[in-house]
Each structure stands twice: as structure tokens, then as C-alpha cells.
Amino acid sequence: MTVPSGADFAAVLAAAGRGGDPTVLAVSVDGVSRDLSMTVAGPCAVQFLTFEDEAGFDVFRHSTAHLLAHAVLRLFPDAKPTIGPVVEEGFYYDFAVRPFTPEDLARIEAEMAKIVAEDHPVARLELAREDALKAFADNPFKVEMIRAFEEGSITAYRQGEFLDLCRGPHVPRTGVLKAVKLTKMAGAYWRGDQNNEQLQRIYGVSFPDAARLEAHLKAIEEARERDHRKIGQEMELFSFHDEGTGFPFWHAKGMLLRNTVIEYWREVHRKYGYNEILTPAILNMSLWQTSGHYDHYRKNMYITTIDDVPHAVKPMNCPGGLLVYKSRMHSYREFPLRVAELGAVHRHELSGVLHGLFRVRSFTQDDAHIFCTPEQVEAAVMETIGLVFEIYKTFGFDEVAVELSTRPLAGSIGSDEAWQIAEAGLAAALKAKAIDYQLNPGDGAFYGPKIDFHVKDCMGRSWQCGTIQVDFSMPDRFHATYEAEDGTRKVPVMIHRAILGSLERFIGILIENCAGKFPLWLNPTQVKVLPIGDKFAEYAKTVNAALLQAGLRSEADLRNEKLGKKVRDAQLQHVNYQLVCGGREAENGTVAVRTRGGEDLGAMPLADLVARLKDENARRVL
RNA sequence: GCCAACGUAGCUCAGUCGGUAGAGCACUUGAUUCGUAAUCAGGGGGUCCGGGGUUCGAUUCCCCGCGUUGGCUCCA
Numbered sequence: 090m091t092v093p094s095g096a097d098f099a100a101v102l103a104a105a106g107r108g109g110d111p112t113v114l115a116v117s118v119d120g121v122s123r124d125l126s127m128t129v130a131g132p133c134a135v136q137f138l139t140f141e142d143e144a145g146f147d148v149f150r151h152s153t154a155h156l157l158a159h160a161v162l163r164l165f166p167d168a169k170p171t172i173g174p175v176v177e178e179g180f181y182y183d184f185a186v187r188p189f190t191p192e193d194l195a196r197i198e199a200e201m202a203k204i205v206a207e208d209h210p211v212a213r214l215e216l217a218r219e220d221a222l223k224a225f226a227d228n229p230f231k232v233e234m235i236r237a238f239e240e241g242s243i244t245a246y247r248q249g250e251f252l253d254l255c256r257g258p259h260v261p262r263t264g265v266l267k268a269v270k271l272t273k274m275a276g277a278y279w280r281g282d283q284n285n286e287q288l289q290r291i292y293g294v295s296f297p298d299a300a301r302l303e304a305h306l307k308a309i310e311e312a313r314e315r316d317h318r319k320i321g322q323e324m325e326l327f328s329f330h331d332e333g334t335g336f337p338f339w340h341a342k343g344m345l346l347r348n349t350v351i352e353y354w355r356e357v358h359r360k361y362g363y364n365e366i367l368t369p370a371i372l373n374m375s376l377w378q379t380s381g382h383y384d385h386y387r388k389n390m391y392i393t394t395i396d397d398v399p400h401a402v403k404p405m406n407c408p409g410g411l412l413v414y415k416s417r418m419h420s421y422r423e424f425p426l427r428v429a430e431l432g433a434v435h436r437h438e439l440s441g442v443l444h445g446l447f448r449v450r451s452f453t454q455d456d457a458h459i460f461c462t463p464e465q466v467e468a469a470v471m472e473t474i475g476l477v478f479e480i481y482k483t484f485g486f487d488e489v490a491v492e493l494s495t496r497p498l499a500g501s502i503g504s505d506e507a508w509q510i511a512e513a514g515l516a517a518a519l520k521a522k523a524i525d526y527q528l529n530p531g532d533g534a535f536y537g538p539k540i541d542f543h544v545k546d547c548m549g550r551s552w553q554c555g556t557i558q559v560d561f562s563m564p565d566r567f568h569a570t571y572e573a574e575d576g577t578r579k580v581p582v583m584i585h586r587a588i589l590g591s592l593e594r595f596i597g598i599l600i601e602n603c604a605g606k607f608p609l610w611l612n613p614t615q616v617k618v619l620p621i622g623d624k625f626a627e628y629a630k631t632v633n634a635a636l637l638q639a640g641l642r643s644e645a646d647l648r649n650e651k652l653g654k655k656v657r658d659a660q661l662q663h664v665n666y667q668l669v670c671g672g673r674e675a676e677n678g679t680v681a682v683r684t685r686g687g688e689d690l691g692a693m694p695l696a697d698l699v700a701r702l703k704d705e706n707a708r709r710v711l
Numbered sequence: 712g713c714c715a716a717c718g719u720a721g722c723u724c725a726g727u728c729g730g731u732a733g734a735g736c737a738c739u740u741g742a743u744u745c746g747u748a749a750u751c752a753g754g755g756g757g758u759c760c761g762g763g764g765u766u767c768g769a770u771u772c773c774c775c776g777c778g779u780u781g782g783c784u785c786c787a
Contacts, residue, residue, distance in 0.1 A: 172786055181785090188715060234787050243787080254787045275782030276714025283783080287714060290782070322722080331760080331778050439712055441783080622744040649744080657748035671746055683747055 099125045099261075102137060112139045112297070114260045115148045122148060124213050124258040140297045147175045152211065152260040153269055153295035154180040159251040160200035161186075161291075164193070170253065171230040171279065171288055179294035183277055185230065186289050194271050194291065201269055208264030209249040213257055215242045225254060230279065268302035269295045312548060317600035318445040324605055324662060326596075326613070327446065335443040335450035337593055345613035345642060347596060351431065353483065353709070354455060354589070361476050363427040363457060368409025370433060374399040379566055380408040389436045406432035406456045407560075407585060411567040414460060419571040424581070425461035425469045431592070432456050446597035453592040459584040460564075460571070463507065466514035467521075469584055470540070470557055474522050477542055477555045477588050484599060485608070485711045486544035490551060491524050494532035494539050501535050503561040511559040511582070512538045536562035542588075546602040554590040554598070559583075606663045606685065609702065610709040616643040616702065617659040618680075621652050621671040628675040632668060632695060639699045641706065656683065666702065 098116045102108060102125065116123050117136040122144045138145030154173035157180075161168050165186055173182030189197075216224065218235065221243040225231035231254050235243060246255045248263055260266065271293040279285035296302045313319075321327045326343035329336070339347060355365065371393065377383040382390065382404065391402040403409060410428060419426065435451045442448050461469050481489055493515055496508050515538055519526050526540070533539055542555035560583040563569075570578040589595035599611065609615055616636055620629035629645045636643035646655045652669065659667045668680040673692065680698055682690035 174785060174787090176785060181782095191716075231787075238787075245787085256787055273781055274715065277783045278713080280786075281784060283713070287783085289714075292782080329779090334778070440778090441712065441714095444780090619747085621746055624744070651743095651745050651750060652747060653745090654749050655747085660748055667747075669747065673746090681746080687747085689747075 097126055097128050098123070098135070098137075101129065101135065105137075107137070111265055113137045114139060114145045114152075114265065115258045117142075117144055122258050125261050126213055127258075148258055149260060149266070149297070150175045150180040150295055151255075152263075153266050153293060154182045155211075155246065155248065155251070155253055155255065155259065156201050156204055156263060156266055156269070157182045157197065157271070157291060157293060158184075158253060159204055159248060159263075160197045162251060163200055163204075164196055169228045169230055172234075173253075176292075179272070179292060181290050181292045183279070183288040183290045185279075185286060188276075189274050189289055189291065191274075194274060197291070198269065198271050201266075201271075204249065205263050205266050205269070207249065208262050210262050211246055211248045211259045213259070214245045214247060214252075216245055218243060221245065221254065224252060265297065266295055267297050268299045269293060270302055270306065312601075315548075315601045315604040316445075317447075317597040320600050320605040321446070321597075324613070326600070329445075334440065335438060335448075337446060337449055337451070342613040343596075346599075346607070346611060347592060349611055349613075350589070350592065350596065350599075354431075354480070357476070357480060357483075358429050358457075361427070361472065363429040365429045365431070366410065366413050367430060368403070368406060368413065368432065370435070371395070371400050371402050372409060374401055376408050376412070377401050380405075380411075380563065381566065382408070389438070391435050391437060402435045403432070404434050404436045406430050406434065406454060407458060407563055407583070408567070410456075410458045411563060411569055411583075414458075415567060415569055419460070419581070421462060421571055421573050423460075424571070425459050425465050425472075425584075427457060427459050429455070429457035446593040449591075449593055452594065454587050455589045455592060457586050459586065460569075460581040461584065462573075462579075463510045463514075463582050466511055466559060466582055466584065467517045470515055470518035470559075471521055473557050473584070473586055474518060474524065474540070477557075480588050481542075481544055481554075483709055485602070486546070488545035490543040490545065491519065491526035492529055492532075492541045492543070493519060493526050494529040494534075494541065496533055496538060497531050497535060501533070503537065507561050508538070511561070515540055515557070515559065534558055534560075536560045544598070546598060548601075552594075552598050554595060555588045556586065556590070558585045560585050607665075608709070608711045609665045609705050610707075612663070612665055613642060614644055614662055614664050615641050615706070616666045616668060617655070617662075617664045618643060618645040618668045618670060619652060619655040619659065620645070620647065621669065623649065625670050625672070625675055629670045632670060632680055635695055635699060636702075639703055641699070641702055660685065666698075668698070 102110065102113060107113065113125065115138045116125055117138055118133050122138065138148060140146055140149055158170040158173055161184060162170065168184045168186035171183045171185060173180065221235050222232060224245065225235065234254065244255060244257055246253055246257060246259050271291055273292045275290045275292070276287050277290040278287055294302070294305055296305065324342055325340050326346060327340055328338045330338060358365070374383060386404055390404050393400050393402065410430060413428070431453050433451060433453045438448060438450055443450070459469050478489065495512050519540065537559035539556055539558040541553055543551045543553045545551050564580050564583045569581060571581050573579045618629045618633045620626050626647050629647065633643050633645040646659070656667060663685060665685050667683040669683060670680060674680055679692040679694050681692045682698060684690060
């Protein structure tokens with residue numbers, strides 16, 4: 090739509106027959122979000138933004154952040170608002186103020202509702218720098234921001250008595266911010282730096298109507314239901330104890346799951362020509378000095394002393410892997426040499442960041458190092474990408490986001506030529522595999538560029554798992570060499586890669602992705618045999634033994650309970666198949682099959698059932 | 712590490728305005744022998760996270776630890 094200059098966008102909206110439409114929050118002018126009150130400067134492409142537009146949604150949430158600050162200032166006149174941006178889920182606002190209590194949060198929420206009911210117009214003001222400094226003179230954070238802004242006019246927004254420094258745009262009136270919920274509070278540092286003053290952060294979400302807020306809160310509740318920590322306890326997969334903060338304990342059922350993952354992992358790695366090694370957990374500090382970990386990673390390492398000599402528990406597997414590599418001569422003819430290690434590493438993470446299996450202090454990486462020539466990087470990376478996708482697909486992750494990170498502007502090591510070959514190799518490999526990826530210039534490791542893989546779970550959440558990193562530094566530091574075709578000794582390129590990332594974290598993702606309802610091949614308990622009464626216990630044992638014999642994970646529920654109870658408990662444990670055994674089955678050598686979905690497959694000969702499950706298990710049906 | 716909240720039986724939680732505690736599930740014993748999401752009855756089980764302090768008396772109030780949970784990248 091082309092519009093005359095001079096009018097404001099609200100007038101344009103009215104001309105379009107949508108005057109006073111309360112769902113219109115802002116306007117997009119040539120792709121930039123602006124206020125409805127802005128004046129039309131000249132011919133431009135205009136799109137009116139509602140809550141349904143991503144940009145409109147952002148405006149809505151940002152205005153809610155202002156609403157929050159408005160309410161906080163009414164209740165806490167001494168609070169100094171700092172910044173209040175939109176985040177993925179909603180918004181937050183940071184204040185310099187004494188810590189809030191949960192009661193404060195309720196009061197603030199009530200005050201926000203009042204301001205919404207008052208329906209203040211939200212006005213945009215352009216201020217000269219001097220005036221802005223004067224207006225926010227009592228707020229050192231705002232003053233700091235104003236001083237940091239480039240030349241030009243500074244904008245602020247006023248609603249009622251509340252004035253805030255802001256780029257905007259904002260919704261036209263506070264009245265549209267119908268459904269608001271403050272969700273949590275937290276300490277946060279000014280500009281995210283631990284050395285700065287700690288501020289009080291309030292998080293919230295907002296929607297144009299209560300129904301959507303309800304739906305959102307319900308989705309959060311559902312996510313809580315599939316929390317791997319809760320399911321892990323219910324299904325007896327793993328536990329945590331005060332005696333080892335951040336160190337997971339794997340229980341029998343969890344080990345069945347973990348070992349199944351490993352079994353598959355080994356199978357597919359053998360297929361791709363990998364060797365597997367295992368290096369020690371504790372090594373002499375001199376090794377970590379050589380690798381550079383002592384200089385760069387010491388604060389995360391567990392250090393100990395053996396025979397008066399300093400040692401460290403390994404935080405990474407690569408230095409040990411290099412010792413194995415160096416234990417004999419290598420030829421270019423062996424390349425690419427693929428060496429895998431399921432290495433248990435220990436890292437001292439800050440106590441506050443620990444979180445179930447997602448963030449632990451000891452975990453097993455599905456690590457591997459590929460030694461090759463610079464020319465082989467592209468082919469080796471292509472092969473690895475294929476492996477990554479194959480593995481994710483087997484676990485049911487079809488949606489994978491890929492990122493390529495290149496040389497950091499400062500602090501990187503290695504020659505320009507080496508970087509260029511490596512970056513070109515990674516990009517060429519991605520191109521050859523026809524993979525869309527996001528480029529993150531300067532985000533690479535200091536020792537080389539990398540490709541990261543993020544899997545998307547069924548809730549739409551994204552998890553970084555896999556990584557492929559080209560490393561020029563480590564082989565050089567360790568004086569690793571190979572004999573080249575021309576008879577000279579050269580330093581190999583080392584490609585460092587992990588696919589699941591951390592076994593612990595990956596299993597946590599698997600649990601949340603399926604909410605504990607594992608596909609047959611992964612489920613620690615695939616089958617439960619349920620005799621109707623004591624009389625059929627012997628037959629149930631026979632059936633169970635036959636299943637175990639066939640390599641299936643089965644248990645017989647021989648408790649003196651009614652069938653309904655046994656079925657219920659099997660359902661709560663998310664067992665894939667329940668085999669009911671009564672008189673009819675014992676007589677005919679059959680089992681009555683009930684699926685986890687509640688479907689009754691009827692009675693079938695035991696041998697048929699075993700064949701069917703073996704097939705489903707072997708094919709890793711999802 | 713920092714901020715906040717929380718820490719009661721194996722689990723989920725109630726309770727004590729300060730007088731040393733209770734439910735459901737789980738476990739165990741007995742009865743029941745029951746065909747697709749909970750059979751009934753009895754029993755055992757707690758240094759109320761740890762250490763100090765206030766008090767005649769602390770699981771409860773205060774302080775210090777430890778642990779758990781949510782945050783600590785998003786730039787007016």
C-alpha cells in the first residue's frame with residue numbers, strides 16, 4: 090500500500106477501513122517496526138502488525154516489560170530500572186533494588202493489572218541528549234546507556250507518570266496488554282558480567298487474552314511432566330546424591346538404556362571404520378601442560394597428587410588419544426585414521442549451573458579423533474556428517490540445525506593457509522551434502538573452525554549435541570607426525586568430533602523427547618509377563634525365560650495382585666508389551682498381548698510374539 | 712561462584728502461632744486366587760538436611776554450613 094506523507098499510520102489504518110482496530114499493535118515500515126503514532130515520511134511499504142506477527146508479538150511483550158517497570162516504580166519508588174528486553178518465551182526487566190519476595194511479585198502483578206485497566210496511551214518522545222540525561226539523571230544505568238549511544242536524538246516512551254528510555258516501538262495503549270503473568274525472579278548481573286552490580290530480574294509472559302495465557306501455562310506444565318529428572322526417578326534410571334554433587338549414579342534400568350545406546354553406537358561406528366580405544370581418567374599434569382589445558386582450563390579440572398607428583402582427572406579425551414597415536418609410527422596410508430573413545434570426563438562446573446543429566450560434573454563423551462592430511466579434511470567431514478545424520482535419525486531426530494563457525498578475529502593459532510583449507514573444507518563438505526547451515530563468523534574454537542549440530546525434539550526445543558572441530562594445534566603441541574608419500578614427516582590434521590555429545594545429556598534428551606515412553610529397542614523394560622493368579626506363575630516364568638532367551642528385556646510380575654493392578658503398574662513404567670497369562674494361554678502355549686497404547690492384540694502363540702518383537706527390536710522401530 | 716525460594720518416612724506431601732510428628736504410595740505379614748490402569752486388613756519405618764545460638768523446652772525463631780530448584784547470553 091502506498092501512503093501519502095504527513096499523515097500518521099493510525100490515519101492510514103483508518104483509511105484502510107480498520108480505524109481503531111485494537112488488534113493492530115504497530116506497523117512495519119519497509120521491514121522496520123514503528124509506532125502507529127509515527128508520521129509517514131514518504132512512500133513506503135507498510136504492513137500492520139498484530140500479535141500474530143513475530144514482530145508484533147515482540148512489540149507486545151516489550152510493552153509488557155515497560156508495564157512491569159511502571160508497576161515496580163509505583164510500589165518501589167527507589168528501584169532503578171535498567172533494561173527490559175524481549176526473550177524467547179516472554180520478557181524480563183532488571184532492576185537495581187533490594188531483592189523481591191514472592192509476595193512482591195503478586196503485588197506487582199496486581200499493580201500491572203491496574204495500569205492495564207487505566208488504559209494509558211503510550212507516547213513516543215524524541216529527546217535531545219542533554220534533555221535525556223536530565224530526565225534520567227537519578228538512574229546511573231540509564232545515564233550510562235545514554236552516554237554510550239551514538240549521536241542523534243534519543244527516544245523515550247511515556248505512559249501515565251512512567252517514562253522510560255526506549256528505542257520502541259510500543260503498543261498504542263496499556264489497555265491491550267490483557268493477560269500477563271510474572272513467572273519467576275532471579276539475580277542477574279548488569280550487562281551479564283559477574284563483576285558488575287547484581288540486579289533483580291523479573292521474568293514474565295504476556296498474551297492478548299486469558300485463553301492463550303492458559304494454553305501457554307499448560308504447555309509449561311506438560312514440559313514439567315516430561316522432566317527427565319522426574320521420569321528418571323520414576324523409572325529407576327538414575328539418581329543423584331548429596332555425596333557427589335553433579336555426579337550421576339546409573340541404576341540397573343538406566344544402564345540397560347545406556348548400554349543399548351552404546352551397543353548401537355559401537356555397531357554403527359564399526360560400520361564406518363572406527364577403532365575404539367580407552368584412555369585413563371587420571372594423568373600426569375605435564376600432559377595437561379603440553380595440551381594447554383593447564384593454562385586455559387585449569388579452573389574446571391580436578392587436581393590430585395600421586396607420589397608427590399601433580400596429576401589431573403581428564404576433562405577431555407584428546408591428549409590421551411594423542412599418546413595412543415604417538416605410541417607408534419603412522420603412515421599416510423592409514424589415513425583417515427578414525428579413533429573413537431567413549432571417554433568419561435570430569436569437569437568442575439559451577440554449582441549453580443548443574444541440572445539433572447543436562448549439566449553434570451562427570452559425563453561420557455562419544456568422542457572420536459580422525460587423523461588425516463589437510464586434503465582429506467573435506468572427505469572426512471562429509472563422511473562424519475553422514476554418520477551424524479544416520480545416528481540422529483535412528484533415535485527419531487529428523488530435524489537438525491547445522492552451524493558453521495569460522496576463525497575468531499583474535500587469539501586464534503595456526504597459519505592463515507591452514508585455516509583457509511579447513512574452513513573451505515568444512516563449507517565444501519556441507520555444500521556437497523546439500524545441507525543448509527547458519528554461518529557464525531568468528532565463533533570457531535581458537536584452534537580451528539567447527540560445525541555444530543542441534544537436534545529438535547518433539548516439543549520444538551533445540552539441543553546442541555554433535556560437533557565436528559578441525560584442530561591444528563594439538564597434534565603440533567604433541568609433536569605427532571606421520572610419514573607422507575614423499576617420505577617426509579608431517580603433522581597430521583586432527584578432526585575432533587562427538588555426535589551424541591555427552592551420553593548423559595543425550596539420554597536426558599531422549600527421555601524428555603518421548604516422555605519415558607521409549608520405543609521398543611530403547612526401553613529398559615520391553616515386556617512384562619502378567620500371570621492372572623499364582624496358579625499361572627510357572628507358565629509366566631516359562632514365557633519370561635523364553636523372551637530373555639530371545640534377547641528381549643522382559644520381567645514377570647509374580648506379585649499376588651490382581652491383573653488390573655499389574656497392568657496399571659506396567660503402564661506407569663511405560664512397558665511396551667504386557668503379556669497376560671491365564672488358563673487359556675497356559676493350555677495353548679499362547680500369550681494375550683496388550684500394547685502400551687492400550688490395544689488388545691489378542692492371544693498369539695509365544696513363538697510368534699517372540700519373532701515379532703525380535704524383528705521390531707532389531708529394526709529399531711521408533 | 713552470585714541472587715532468591717525450598718529441605719519432614721524410600722517417593723509425593725500435610726503439620727507444629729515453640730511442648731520431639733502424620734497421610735497416600737512403596738516395603739512387609741496375613742487373608743483373598745481375582746482376565747486388561749489401584750482387593751482388604753495388620754505391621755515396620757523419621758537425629759523433621761548438618762552445626763551453632765535464643766529459650767525451661769527448637770523440627771518450628773535467628774546465624775553459619777551443605778544440598779536441591781529457578782535464574783545469572785538476549786542490550787535503551
